[in-house]
Every structure is written in structure tokens, then in C-alpha cells.
Amino acid sequence: MAAADDAGWSSAAKAVLARADARLARRYDAGVPADRLVLLRARAVDAQVRAAWHRCFPADAAQAPAPLSLFAVGGYGRGELFPHSDIDLLVLAETTAQRRFESALARFVALLWDAGLEASHAVRSPQQCSEAAADLSVLTALMEARPLVADAAAAASLREAIAPARVWPPEAYFEAKCEEQRQRHARFGDTSDNLEPNLKDGPGGLRDLHVLGWLALRSFGVHALDRLVALGRLGWDEAAALERERRALCRLRYGLHLVAGRREERLRFDYQKLLAERLGYVDDGKALAVEQMMQGFYRSAAVVRRIGDRLLQRFEEHFAGVAAPEPIDAHFERRGGYLATRVPGWLGQDPAHIFALFLQWAADPDLRGLHSQTARELAQELPQIPAYEEAPPSLRAAFMALLRGPQPVRTLERMARAGVLGRWITAFQRVSGRMQFDLFHVFTVDQHTLAVLRNLEGFASGQPDPRFSTAHQVWPSLRKPELLLLAGLFHDIGKGRGGDHSELGAVDARAFCEAHALSEPDTALVEWLVRKHLLMSVTAQKQDITDPAVIHRFAAEVGDRQRLDALYLLTCADIAGTSPKLWNSWKDRLLADLHAATRLALRRGLGQPVAVAERIAENREAARALLHAEGCDAGTIEAVFARMPEENFLRSRADQIAWQANALREAAPGQAVVAARAMPGRDGRDGLDVLVHMPDRDGLFAAIVITLDRLGMSVLQARALDGPDGTIFDTFHVLPAEQRQAPEPALLATTLARALAGDIARLRPARRSQPQHLRHFRVPPQLDFTDLDGGTRIELVCTDRPGLLADVAHVLREHGLRVHDARIATFGERAEDLLLVSDAHNHPLAPDRRDALRAALLAALDGDKR
Incomplete structure (x- = not known):
């Protein structure tokens, strides 16, 4: 009879929870904040968990209450339950009580599972909690313990069991959590800009916010990040920004659980359109609904990472102590290896000071980054940075000095991540966090642009890269490398405006160059590169570049060696920066061959195109030389060549022809x-x-x-x-x-x-x-x-x-x-x-x-x- 009663209770509890979830889903669709809904769902689950507990451990006057206490731990302990989150429980009891009530505990857990609650539980004494807390994840879950059926004494006993004096002192906990986060980020390529991001564990996701909260709790004993404001560890603006993005991420994760119908943390293609529709996004002619939603996520993740890095630095200073400042000049100093301004408020006195900050940063490659206080001040002063169209000539000259100075790509990358580049070039801000709903572009437009610039930086190093056969040899031929960097910066900046992004970007590039006082030839080169940045890729992949007529047409469109070299480098960097899987040795060879053939055509002169017969003769002679070097005699070579179609000498490279000849030589006619x-x-x-x-x-x-x-x-x-x-x-x-x-x-x-x-x-x-x-x-x-x-x-x-x-x-x-x-x-x-x-x-x-x-x-x- 008891088993039947339990089954009936579980069925009823399951129905109650289902109705609660349905109500919460309707409230979600009505726009109720998800951070409120996760709390309400935790309360609904609390009621059923307590009811199941009291069913198994009745508290009546006839007998003493069972010497066991029940706690919610982990995310459930934090009071956050998403639609399909599991629940983590701790039963606190001495070992004698654990054995005595073993069957009742098993019944309790069975009731929860039968009610549809995926409960994982641990039964431990305070001493066992101390021992288990040697595991970092166990300690973290226990730190968020919330009493469900427990008195104050039990709660105090648990706190004492995991106190820093017993396990994981705050500094050791901080170091371990930072390393754990670094490893977690590495699993996602250390970027939040993935096509199918993980809302919980990915960089900039909710887990990063949880880490900051755990560190605040372990280090300062505060249960909310905004409590750090009063302690001087977090600015009010930073706390508000983190809270804003936490709510945005919660809304996405809550909706993801709803559209997936199960516990799912990865925003997969299967769910992106469904979630965007549920959230009310609509296609607007310039961006798909799903692209608008994803741009919001990427921007939220970027803010979480940016402010999170500052806060982690302050935790580090808390434990290591504030290092004595080392003056650099009248305006800058080093603090613990970080670059800082010497006078508070100096950045806000003049936008030129912000560019001076990045110039100083670039001049010292040993700096660990910006000091957190300077980074916060920079964020506060962003609204003071004018768009370049409204800036005075002196400020435009300061930007070009950054582009021509040391580490220009690293500087652009830092400016982009700090939000400075988007203020200076408003078109860049519009593509920041902008994804393209396809499988070709695996990064957002801004991250792809930065990847292209990093590839160009690699070419400039002069060090051979096995991925690119000739790029490092071509780079030294550039007259003004900063022009190619500008072309890389603007090549995709026109995306998302409903027109040809190459044409739109070319217009933007010309306006930028003219505003920054570049000469007309330099401006024309940047503009042409942006407008034609797809030309070489399309020619190599869609046309027969062994055909002299194709080479002649391409050479005529390129016009001169300077454009050819810059376009070749930009094309290599662009394809390789689109997707890690897109670049391969085949594309490398295609582009290198097209570059070499066009260079020869330009050297020869566009008025003297190569004839087919001449190309065949050149290839035949080059292949013959390779075979001679391998010891083949002239008669054997001619006999093998006779077994090849004449067109093969036009369509194949000399090394291919020599390889083919060796293969034929080993077989009878x-x-x-x-x-x-x-x-x-x-x-x-x-x-x-x-x-x-x-x-x-x-x-x-x-x-x-x-x-x-x-x-x-x-x-x-x-x-x-x-x-x-x-x-x-x-x-x-x-x-x-x-x-x-x-x-x-x-x-x-x-x-x-x-x-x-x-x-x-x-x-x-x-x-x-x-x-x-x-x-x-x-x-x-x-x-x-x-x-x-x-x-x-x-x-x-x-x-x-x-x-x-x-x-x-x-x-x-x-x-x-x-x-x-x-x-x-x-x-x-x-x-x-x-x-x-x-x-x-x-x-x-x-x-x-x-x-x-x-x-x-x-x-x-x-x-x-x-």
C-alpha cells in the first residue's frame, strides 16, 4: 500500500510541477525577466522536495525528528533553476544516522525521480564534507548550500566544515579557480564568438559570472557581486553592466531550455531560429532575426569577459598586495606589470590621451595588460571619443601613428576589445558581434576581421609559416604595410547593410583614408583592395588559371605589381581567417600559382600576352630539366612525354608533369x-x-x-x-x-x-x-x-x-x-x-x-x- 501511495504522490507532484513550468513558460513569453523565473521555479521545486522529505521523515510530536538535514547545493542552492536543470542535494547527517535511515533516504530520492526531478544527492557528515571539499568542484557546490529542511545549528555546522581555515584558503581557491577557468575557456578556443556557443560554460557565459561570485564569496564573504562595490573592489557601473548581461544571458538560457525541450546549454543551429522567433526578433532586410539575437549574445559575452578580467586582476592584487608603482614618464606607470595612468581622470581630459595610452602599451611588449583601474577609466571615457569624421586632424594623425607604430595589429585588436575602435569607426561597431547564419563564416565579422589582421601580422614577421608557401616572401615588397592593414580592417565592414559589402566597404575606406590625409594613390590602393578583395579567390577557385587567357584578364584587372602583392596577401589572410577548416594546401598552391603567373604577365607587359604554345613549351622544358636532374636520359623523357596529351603540358605544373612522367616510366606502353x-x-x-x-x-x-x-x-x-x-x-x-x-x-x-x-x-x-x-x-x-x-x-x-x-x-x-x-x-x-x-x-x-x-x-x- 505504501508503494502505491508513493506512486500516487509522485504522479501528483509531477503534475503540479508541470503546471508550474507551463505557467512560467507563459510568463517568459510575456516578457517576465528570466532571472525572476529561475527563482520562482526553484521555489516550486522546493515545495515538492520538502513534501517528499516530510513524507519519508515525518516530524510529529510522537517521535523525535530524524537527525538529518537537507540542503540545496550548487545552482539549486543559489536559487537558480532553469526549465530542465537538475537539482543537487546534500543530506547532512552523522554516519550512524546515515546507516539507520538508509532505506528512507533511498525512498526519498526515488520519490523525486518519479516526480520528474533529476536529483543528484550526497549524504555526508560534517567531517565527510570537509574531506570531500578537497575537490574544488565539491567545495564550490557546498559554498552555495541553502537550507531546505535544516536548523541554524546544522547550517553553522556545514559552514564550519568547509571554512577556509579547514579547506581551500581564499588565495589557493582563487588560483585554482582561475586555472580551471583558463582550461575551460581553452576547450572553446578561448573565444565566445563560436557559431554554436555554450551559454553556460563558454567564455563570457554564465559560468564566468558564477566564478566571480564564488571568488567574492570565498575571498570576502559576500553573496552578491554588487556587495563588492562598498568594498572598493568593483565600480557601480561595472556591477550594473554585469547584472545587465547576467539577465540577458539568463533569458537566452531559459529560452533555450524551452525550445530544446530538455537540458541544453549549447545554442545549436537546431534551436537558434526557434529561440529568435520566441524572443520576438524579426528579419529586417539587413539582418536575419537569428543574427540579431546572436549579436546580442556576443556583445553580452564580450562585456562579461572584459569586466571579469578587471575583477580577477583586483582579486590578484588583494592576495599579492598592491605593487609599488614604477614610473614610466609623466603620465604612465607600471603597477604589478600592468600599465596604469599616474593621475586619475587624465584619460578624460583629452581623447588624444586615450590614443597615447595605446601607443605606450604597444611600446612595451612585456606589459601584462592595462591595470584594472585604468581599464575601468577607459570604459567610462568611451563616450568622449569622437567618430573620426568629427575628430580634429591632430587626433586623426594620432590614430595613424598607432597604425604605423610598433605592434599595430595588436593595438587594433586591443582597441577593438576595449570598444575604442568601434567609437572611432562607427561602421566597425555595427559589425561587432555580428554573426552570419551560415557554415562558411565561423566567426563574427569583427572577430574575423581581427583574425585577418593577425594573419597579416604573421606575414610581416618574416618567419615562414607552413600554411603559406610564399606570403612571407611577398610581404617585404609592400611599400606601405599600413595600407594593407587598413584594407584588412575595412574589407568586410560593409556587411549587414543590405547591399554589396565590397562596394559599401570601399566607399567607407575611401572616406576614412581621405579624412586621415592619405595621398590619392594610397587612398586609391586601399579602396581598390576593399572593392576587389574577393577577386583573386574567385578567379583561383572558379576559373582555370592554367589558361593564359585567364591570367591575362586577371592581370589586366589588377594592373600593377603593388596591387597584385597586396591582393595576394589579403586573399590568403582572408580565407585563412574565415574558418580554421577552410584554408588548405590546395588553396595555398592555387593562390601562389595565380600570383606567380600574374607577376610574370605583368613583367612581360599586358600588350604581350602569353600564347598557349609558349606556355606549353615552357612547362615541357621545365619538366624536362627536373627529370634530367633525376638522372633520366633524353630518349626516355621524350618517349614518356609522347604518352601524355599535349594539353597536359598546358594544364599541369612542371613538378606535376615530372611526377606523372616517372609514374608512366615504370609501366609499359x-x-x-x-x-x-x-x-x-x-x-x-x-x-x-x-x-x-x-x-x-x-x-x-x-x-x-x-x-x-x-x-x-x-x-x-x-x-x-x-x-x-x-x-x-x-x-x-x-x-x-x-x-x-x-x-x-x-x-x-x-x-x-x-x-x-x-x-x-x-x-x-x-x-x-x-x-x-x-x-x-x-x-x-x-x-x-x-x-x-x-x-x-x-x-x-x-x-x-x-x-x-x-x-x-x-x-x-x-x-x-x-x-x-x-x-x-x-x-x-x-x-x-x-x-x-x-x-x-x-x-x-x-x-x-x-x-x-x-x-x-x-x-x-x-x-x-x-
Whole structure:
């Protein structure tokens, strides 16, 4: 009967909590602050937890109360319960009582779980609490203990058990918590600007605020950050800002639990649009609702980190003592390794003093940062900084001095994080914290801009970077490096205004340069770089840069060596700063090749374009020289070259031709050759070159692509040439889909050769489910057909997914088409592919065949049917 009664109670309690949660959800949607709702939910849970306790440990006059006390600990103890938060409990009892009431405690916990409360509990004596508190996380949870069923004596006993005199003195606790936070931040790349941020544990999230509260409690015995104001440890403005952002983060986290329907701390793509809609955001033509919501989060996180860093510095000073100031000059001094102003209020006397502060900071690389009081004063004086359009010439000159001084990129980064750069350049403030709801841009616009500037700084160091083959060699050719930094600063500043961001940014860049008294040639260069910052990337990835005509057109648009070098460096920095996964050795080689070929074209003169025959002769001679150096005689070289299509000498690099020749040299004429190599100086994770030379058969290209896909390789470029005597001469550049699973080149070649030796007609694309995250980033398929000499060019834009090219190649095979060239470009979730196909006679497709192909390709591109 007792079991049935308990089941009935748990069912009723579950219903009560469900009704309470529904009421709270309605109040959330009505705009009630979430920090009020988490408190109300904790109270609702308190009532049921106490009821379950009294059910198991009745307190009546007939018997003495059980010698056990119940506390809420952790976030529950703090009085914060989000819709799907679990609850942490402590039962405080001596060991004899623990054994005596063991079955009743088990019943209590079972009641809570049956009522839908995910309760984790610990049963400890005061001594056991002291021992368990040696674990930092246990101590932190116990510090927030809140009596649920406990008298004052029990509460005092628990406080005594975990007192600093027994475990974790305040200074040791501070050091351990700071290290714990550093490690936690590192797990998130030390940035809050992730596409799917963790609202609780990520940098700038709620956990950072909790850490500050725990440190205040352990160090000063205060239970709220605003209590630090009276102690002189926190400014009233700082306390107000932290409280404002805490409420904003609470609202996001509360809503995330509601839309997810479970405990979820990561603001995943699955929930971002749902949450933005629930919060009332709407698309406004310039920014999607979800982008507006995410910008609010990123800005909140930035404030939490900025003020949190100041407060941690003050805790450090509290324990280490205030170091004696070391004067630098009349205005600045060092305090404990931090830069500080000597006279309070000096920064507010003149905005030029703020720029002087950053100049002094840049001049001393050993400084740990700004002293917290100076950082606070800087924050207070931000409204006094004019936009550059309203500033006097002297202040504009001071900004340019920063750009031309030591550590200019570091200075811009510091100014951006302090909010100074956004005040000076209001367009930069508009893109601060602005995310783009796609998979291509993994950082906010401002953080991407800073990443681009850091890449440029790396080029300036003169130290070779294995990611960039020639950038460090090109940098010294720049006449005025600060012009490239300005182009990097402005290249994406026009985003979010509803127009072409390159054009809008170019207008802003010119206005800035003119206001800062740059010469017309310098202004024109910055403006051109911003307007054309995508030109080189698009040319390299979407056009055939082995075609002399393509190089000539690109060189004509660039015009001179100065623009070329600056554009090359900006393009490398831009792509590498967009996503850690976007830059690879293939893009490095494409851009380096385009830069080198254009440089030669400019040196030769635009009036003397390179002819195809001349390019073929140059490549043939360069490859011959490489083979001679390896010991090949002239007769062998010519015999091997005769087995290659003439066009291969136009389309391939000299080192590729030499590698291909060595592969052919080891096989008899007519014998199939399948070879693979890692790019020179790289390993297979950076991509492989693949060669397939064998008698032609229907569907051979599709069979190659399908097999490569099944081997886990993504095709970045494919070129299908006709070899002599009815053979094919197909070359591919492939990249492992998973970097850690790159096959050995020899193994890949052997496996591919074995597959092509069998019945290729039986090869079918692998069946894969669409990655879940792509469901939120559907790109409507677009197909354009253009007839050219020798075939039809297909421009394909669609959602990228594993096996895409294999599916496309399979369709082309089923339609009896020949593939001559394929260029594969992916931009996050977006695939933009170019294919040159023809009928069996190398003619463009007839209209009826084109229509049938369009329908078949659109069907294959429908990822939802896979």
C-alpha cells in the first residue's frame, strides 16, 4: 500500500510541477525577466522536495525528528533553476544516522525521480564534507548550500566544515579557480564568438559570472557581486553592466531550455531560429532575426569577459598586495606589470590621451595588460571619443601613428576589445558581434576581421609559416604595410547593410583614408583592395588559371605589381581567417600559382600576352630539366612525354608533369597507370595528386570519382584529358574528408586501381544520410548551362554534402556524357561546382539532352531523398 501511495504522490507532484513550468513558460513569453523565473521555479521545486522529505521523515510530536538535514547545493542552492536543470542535494547527517535511515533516504530520492526531478544527492557528515571539499568542484557546490529542511545549528555546522581555515584558503581557491577557468575557456578556443556557443560554460557565459561570485564569496564573504562595490573592489557601473548581461544571458538560457525541450546549454543551429522567433526578433532586410539575437549574445559575452578580467586582476592584487608603482614618464606607470595612468581622470581630459595610452602599451611588449583601474577609466571615457569624421586632424594623425607604430595589429585588436575602435569607426561597431547564419563564416565579422589582421601580422614577421608557401616572401615588397592593414580592417565592414559589402566597404575606406590625409594613390590602393578583395579567390577557385587567357584578364584587372602583392596577401589572410577548416594546401598552391603567373604577365607587359604554345613549351622544358636532374636520359623523357596529351603540358605544373612522367616510366606502353602522391613538402592530410591513365571505357570518370568518395576523399579538382591511342589521362586533386584518416598514397592508388580493373558499371555512389546541421542551411539548387567549343559548361550551386560529386558523376554516366574538367569549390554549406561535359563526339549538349540532364541532376541534388 505504501508503494502505491508513493506512486500516487509522485504522479501528483509531477503534475503540479508541470503546471508550474507551463505557467512560467507563459510568463517568459510575456516578457517576465528570466532571472525572476529561475527563482520562482526553484521555489516550486522546493515545495515538492520538502513534501517528499516530510513524507519519508515525518516530524510529529510522537517521535523525535530524524537527525538529518537537507540542503540545496550548487545552482539549486543559489536559487537558480532553469526549465530542465537538475537539482543537487546534500543530506547532512552523522554516519550512524546515515546507516539507520538508509532505506528512507533511498525512498526519498526515488520519490523525486518519479516526480520528474533529476536529483543528484550526497549524504555526508560534517567531517565527510570537509574531506570531500578537497575537490574544488565539491567545495564550490557546498559554498552555495541553502537550507531546505535544516536548523541554524546544522547550517553553522556545514559552514564550519568547509571554512577556509579547514579547506581551500581564499588565495589557493582563487588560483585554482582561475586555472580551471583558463582550461575551460581553452576547450572553446578561448573565444565566445563560436557559431554554436555554450551559454553556460563558454567564455563570457554564465559560468564566468558564477566564478566571480564564488571568488567574492570565498575571498570576502559576500553573496552578491554588487556587495563588492562598498568594498572598493568593483565600480557601480561595472556591477550594473554585469547584472545587465547576467539577465540577458539568463533569458537566452531559459529560452533555450524551452525550445530544446530538455537540458541544453549549447545554442545549436537546431534551436537558434526557434529561440529568435520566441524572443520576438524579426528579419529586417539587413539582418536575419537569428543574427540579431546572436549579436546580442556576443556583445553580452564580450562585456562579461572584459569586466571579469578587471575583477580577477583586483582579486590578484588583494592576495599579492598592491605593487609599488614604477614610473614610466609623466603620465604612465607600471603597477604589478600592468600599465596604469599616474593621475586619475587624465584619460578624460583629452581623447588624444586615450590614443597615447595605446601607443605606450604597444611600446612595451612585456606589459601584462592595462591595470584594472585604468581599464575601468577607459570604459567610462568611451563616450568622449569622437567618430573620426568629427575628430580634429591632430587626433586623426594620432590614430595613424598607432597604425604605423610598433605592434599595430595588436593595438587594433586591443582597441577593438576595449570598444575604442568601434567609437572611432562607427561602421566597425555595427559589425561587432555580428554573426552570419551560415557554415562558411565561423566567426563574427569583427572577430574575423581581427583574425585577418593577425594573419597579416604573421606575414610581416618574416618567419615562414607552413600554411603559406610564399606570403612571407611577398610581404617585404609592400611599400606601405599600413595600407594593407587598413584594407584588412575595412574589407568586410560593409556587411549587414543590405547591399554589396565590397562596394559599401570601399566607399567607407575611401572616406576614412581621405579624412586621415592619405595621398590619392594610397587612398586609391586601399579602396581598390576593399572593392576587389574577393577577386583573386574567385578567379583561383572558379576559373582555370592554367589558361593564359585567364591570367591575362586577371592581370589586366589588377594592373600593377603593388596591387597584385597586396591582393595576394589579403586573399590568403582572408580565407585563412574565415574558418580554421577552410584554408588548405590546395588553396595555398592555387593562390601562389595565380600570383606567380600574374607577376610574370605583368613583367612581360599586358600588350604581350602569353600564347598557349609558349606556355606549353615552357612547362615541357621545365619538366624536362627536373627529370634530367633525376638522372633520366633524353630518349626516355621524350618517349614518356609522347604518352601524355599535349594539353597536359598546358594544364599541369612542371613538378606535376615530372611526377606523372616517372609514374608512366615504370609501366609499359598501354599498361594502366594509377598513381598518387602527397603534395611536395606535405603529408597526405594536406591533399593528394592522383593520376589515372588507362584505356577509355564508358563511365570510367564516374567510377573513379565514386571510388575516391568511398575511400573518404573529397575531389577538389578533376581534369579529364584524352590520351593517345584511345586512353584517358585523368588527374585529380583530392583531400581527406577526415584529416586524421588520410590514406597512404600508395595504398590509395592500389585500391583505386583494383576497383577500376573490375566491373565499373556496378559501382554506385555510397548511400549516406545528410549531416544534421545541413538541414538548417539549405541552398536551393541552381543549374546554368553554357555551350563552349568542345562541350557544355555546367555551373552548379547547391547544398554541399558528402558524396555530392559522386552523385553528379553517376548522373552524367547514366546520360552517356563525357567529363573533361571539374572544379569543385565549397563555401561552408554552399557548393559551387563547374563541370565541362560533352556528348560522345565532344560536342555541346543538344537542347533535349540538356533538359533531361537538368531534371536528373535536380533529382540527385535533393538531399532529403537520400
